Amino acid sequence: MIIDVDLMVHPYLRRSDDTDKTSEEIINNVAKLLPRLHVMVIGPGxxxxxxxxxxxxxxxxxAKEKDLPLVIDADGLYxxxxxxxxIKGYPNAILTPNVAEFKRLCEEMINFEDNHKDKMAGLLSQAFDGVxxxxxxxxxxxxxxNEVFKxxxxxxxxxxxxxxxxxTGLIATFMALGSAYHNKLWQSSNVG
Incomplete structure (x- = not known):
């Protein structure tokens, strides 16, 4: 299910045993909503x-075809x-792994070294080509x-x-605000 900022639920996604629709039908239904979004969160729930x-x-x-910013967490990281x-090479994506999720991503993408923890986020981002x-x-x-902030x-x-x-929700909110600013959705002389 997809929930927008106004908490409107769109019941398109279903479990394998609970739908008569194909994945392509579901994807196309959700794709129709993408022009209404400023950012999409994938993963929680x-x-x-x-x-x-x-x-x-x-x-x-x-979403990538529309250059929509993405925040990926939880089962989206799986x-x-x-x-x-x-997601590799898509600069409008942010991955938000916890300790266990981060270790699994590192094991998949790079050689995880416990003694170089402070460098691993940068190396993982490089392995994903700038995500x-x-x-x-x-x-x-x-x-x-390129940079690591602690x-x-x-x-x-x-x-x-x-x-x-x-x-994840806060990051998505700030990405949406940044996207709106970048796209000049506010025409006020006080902005920018």
Missing amino acids: LSRDNMMLECAKGIIAK LIQNHPEI TIVQKGQYDLISNG VDNEGGLKRCGGQGDIL
Whole structure:
């Protein structure tokens, strides 16, 4: 299912055992919504169902055709781990892996070295040809393959479930605002 900023649910995606539609029909239905979006989040709530993953692959391809910014987290990262070519070289994508997801992506794309943790986000971004990596952990690392930023602000002592989804939503919101600014959606003389 796709949820937009207004929390309107579009019930197009279904599990393999719960639909009479083909993945192509579902992809085309979702593709019709893409012109209304400023950014797309792929992953939270996706699941690892084969039909869902196949649809997500097709939807990512359609979103890339429209140069739509993407934020990929959770099961979307599982999809990328198994099919890195889907996102490789797409500079309008941000991957937001936690510690375990990051390690799996590194094992797939580069030689993971635990003793070079601070360099791994940059190396992973380079392996994806410029896809931005937001590596979540004790401290967060953000890299576009050229630069690495370390965010070491002290957070809560205990992380609860869902914080990664909130971060993904915040990143998507800021990407949408940046995209709107870049596309000059505001014609005010006070902007830019």
